[in-house]
Amino acid sequence: MQENFPQGWNPPRKVSREAMEGLRQLYHLDKNTFTTPVLAERFKISPEAVRRILKSNWEQPKEKRxxxxxxxxxxxxxxxxxxxxxxxxxxxxxxxxxHSRSERHSTWGVDNKDKLTFE
Missing domain, CATH: 1.20.5 (Single alpha-helices involved in coiled-coils or other helix-helix interfaces)
Structure with missing residues (x-):
């Protein structure tokens, strides 16, 4: 493991706690369908990150949740x-x-088609 990650584990793309929980639920729902590579592709993270998430049992404390x-x-x-x-x-x-448009175009009792003529 030290050979693969000499500076330690720092994934380029991180997922939220909710996404991690969803990932775990999908995996436990059907392990044959939702394999590590499939989950990595769906969540757009590395297979190593998926493996670490599935391996981890850490949960946020109830009070904090x-x-x-x-x-x-x-x-x-x-x-x-x-x-x-x-x-x-x-x-x-x-x-x-x-309202302002209607005030500009017409006044009460006057129609645009009316014409005033004197004979």
């Missing part, structure tokens, strides 16, 4: 609120543009 899940929920809420606010502003801009 719960704290991270709370943060994730908060971020999702903020993103939803931001999206709603952005949509509301877009609708207001569209309605204002439509």
């Amino acid at each position: 719960a704290k991270q899940a709370g943060k994730d929920r908060q971020h999702m809420k903020l993103n939803r609120l931001r999206d709603k606010l952005r949509e509301r502003k877009e609708v207001e801009e569209i309605l204002q543009a439509k």
